[in-house]
Amino acid sequence: MPYRENAVIKSTSCLATGVYEMWFQTSDIAKEAKPGQFISVYSDDGVRLLPRPISICELQKDLLRIVYRVVGDGTKEFSKMKAGDRLSIQGPLGNGYDVKAPYAEKKAILFGGGIGIPPMLELAKQLHCEKNIVLGYKDELFLNNEFEPYGTVTIATEDGSAGVKGNVLDAVDKYSIQAEVIYACGPLPMLRAIKAYALEHHIDCYLSLEEKMACGIGACLACVCDSTQIDEHSKVKNKRICKEGPVFNAMEVEI
Amino acid sequence: MDKLINMNVEIAGVHFKNPVTVASGTFGSGMEYADYIDLNRLGAITTKGVATVAWAGNKTPRIAETYGGMINAIGLQNPGIDTLLTRDIPFLKQYDTKIIVNVCGRSKEDYVEAVKKLSKAPVDMLEINISCPNVKEGGIAFGQNAAVAQDITAAVKKVSKHPIIMKLSPNVTDITEMAKAVEAGGADAISLINTITGMKIDIHKRTFAVANRTGGLSGPAIKPVAVRMVYQVANAVKVPIIGMGGITNAADALEFIMAGATMVAVGTANFNDPLTTVKVIDGIEQFMKEKNVKDIHELIGCVNK
Numbered sequence: 001m002p003y004r005e006n007a008v009i010k011s012t013s014c015l016a017t018g019v020y021e022m023w024f025q026t027s028d029i030a031k032e033a034k035p036g037q038f039i040s041v042y043s044d045d046g047v048r049l050l051p052r053p054i055s056i057c058e059l060q061k062d063l064l065r066i067v068y069r070v071v072g073d074g075t076k077e078f079s080k081m082k083a084g085d086r087l088s089i090q091g092p093l094g095n096g097y098d099v100k101a102p103y104a105e106k107k108a109i110l111f112g113g114g115i116g117i118p119p120m121l122e123l124a125k126q127l128h129c130e131k132n133i134v135l136g137y138k139d140e141l142f143l144n145n146e147f148e149p150y151g152t153v154t155i156a157t158e159d160g161s162a163g164v165k166g167n168v169l170d171a172v173d174k175y176s177i178q179a180e181v182i183y184a185c186g187p188l189p190m191l192r193a194i195k196a197y198a199l200e201h202h203i204d205c206y207l208s209l210e211e212k213m214a215c216g217i218g219a220c221l222a223c224v225c226d227s228t229q230i231d232e233h234s235k236v237k238n239k240r241i242c243k244e245g246p247v248f249n250a251m252e253v254e255i
Numbered sequence: 256m257d258k259l260i261n262m263n264v265e266i267a268g269v270h271f272k273n274p275v276t277v278a279s280g281t282f283g284s285g286m287e288y289a290d291y292i293d294l295n296r297l298g299a300i301t302t303k304g305v306a307t308v309a310w311a312g313n314k315t316p317r318i319a320e321t322y323g324g325m326i327n328a329i330g331l332q333n334p335g336i337d338t339l340l341t342r343d344i345p346f347l348k349q350y351d352t353k354i355i356v357n358v359c360g361r362s363k364e365d366y367v368e369a370v371k372k373l374s375k376a377p378v379d380m381l382e383i384n385i386s387c388p389n390v391k392e393g394g395i396a397f398g399q400n401a402a403v404a405q406d407i408t409a410a411v412k413k414v415s416k417h418p419i420i421m422k423l424s425p426n427v428t429d430i431t432e433m434a435k436a437v438e439a440g441g442a443d444a445i446s447l448i449n450t451i452t453g454m455k456i457d458i459h460k461r462t463f464a465v466a467n468r469t470g471g472l473s474g475p476a477i478k479p480v481a482v483r484m485v486y487q488v489a490n491a492v493k494v495p496i497i498g499m500g501g502i503t504n505a506a507d508a509l510e511f512i513m514a515g516a517t518m519v520a521v522g523t524a525n526f527n528d529p530l531t532t533v534k535v536i537d538g539i540e541q542f543m544k545e546k547n548v549k550d551i552h553e554l555i556g557c558v559n560k
Contacts, residue, residue, distance in 0.1 A: 049527045212316040219283035222318040235334035236311040
């Protein structure tokens with residue numbers, strides 16, 4: 001069940017250039033949320049009507065953490081908020097990752113690319129299996145140290161400033177990282193490559209997708225992705241990322 | 256609700272407990288909003304446009320935020336009338352609210368067939384979206400040509416068992432010409448405005464912000480245009496009007512009512528706050544209390560009195 005709350009901001013900080021975190025004190029949202037779900041964050045400025053869908057990075061009882069990149073005026077507004085301020089948020093939204101059996105037993109790779117890294121943190125915490133965590137960055141690192149307690153962390157950077165020079169699959173290649181199941185969130189080219197890799201190696205693969213959203217709750221049909229089969233709800237070959245997703249079995253979607 | 260205040264309105268013999276509905280396409284069939292509001296509170300629920308068969312809609316991105324509004328080009332994705340009838344209407348029948356089914360089509364035959372398929376549906380009114388491109392006539396919208404708009408209206412009226420609302424496109428030179436045309440065609444009511452065609456360029460990607468290139472602008476940015484058009488239409492025709500275009504709060508809704516709308520619809524604001532409809536209903540009632548208005552009819556079109 002999703003909730004609308006005018007949530008108090010507990011703390012904020014800047015984690016890397018243009019990357020910010022915010023902890024919310026929530027009444028119900030954090031308690032109900034699962035890894036891989038997202039919240040809608042609403043601007044206080046009436047000229048920006050649409051919510052910013054932001055993935056949940058971490059949950060601690062009634063606290064909820066988001067880590068986001070400033071990409072426009074809306075996220076810039078959020079980045080200027082201070083502890084004690086309030087923002088309207090709505091959630092938890094979307095399906096999230098399935099962390100129960102049989103997945104709990106399988107050897108997993110968690111892939112995060114860029115601003116797709118934050119949702120993998122709560123997943124890493126809640127998924128109790130052997131985990132390889134492969135994080136891809138352009139250059140500047142963030143959150144990587146926080147993954148250390150939950151698995152073997154491998155870094156890839158485009159500029160080679162840290163870890164393997166290249167992308168996340170270059171890192172998998174270099175260290176011959178094996179898996180029975182893959183979870184991934186990141187830019188579309190990365191997800192396409194991971195889907196192809198999973199197909200080639202017959203590995204179960206779950207991808208978290210994103211798209212421009214308006215309502216965030218499944219009503220407006222803005223954020224659809226192509227699906228391989230006719231969807232039960234839409235009766236056409238597409239699925240609502242905000243409702244049936246954002247996490248999809250890679251075989252369900254055409255990306 | 257305060258029993259001394261009358262918010263009931265009637266359109267074409269259909270009685271609504273209050274004058275607030277939702278703009279088609281912003282509310283699905285209500286299911287997703289039931290998590291946030293009591294659907295029984297609404298005067299009516301207007302469903303997302305439905306066609307005879309399922310439509311897949313446009314490529315993404317389908318929407319873009321703009322200053323005080325948004326542009327959408329969803330492409331009228333819908334699951335088709337059969338699914339509406341077997342899934343969505345039974346869902347809505349659980350609630351004490353009226354049901355308005357919005358209908359879209361790509362040809363006159365599409366509209367007629369859709370309206371026929373809905374003839375036995377337990378719904379209250381049909382709203383015909385004539386802002387869709389007329390595929391057979393080079394893609395110009397049905398609602399941009401008065402003769403075509405009148406012809407479609409007459410054709411659907413002929414086969415419909417339900418009262419017909421014609422939803423007008425604002426993308427015309429003279430909205431009153433369109434209003435008079437659909438009234439002459441037999442429309443029982445008129446709703447306006449649909450979205451205003453707009454465009455946004457993503458300067459970082461150096462391309463269009465929505466895949467369809469153009470889309471419909473909605474939200475508070477278009478409200479003054481919508482109020483003006485409702486006022487003009489109210490003075491041009493006798494049929495009742497459902498006013499919409501950027502309504503975010505009760506004050507906005509009251510502007511439309513005073514301009515001549517018997518009912519109003521909340522659209523894009525549902526995306527900003529799913530509780531908007533209920534806040535608008537409560538706000539209208541509060542306004543009436545404060546101003547000692549006993550009957551909403553005292554306000555409908557009052558600027559003309």
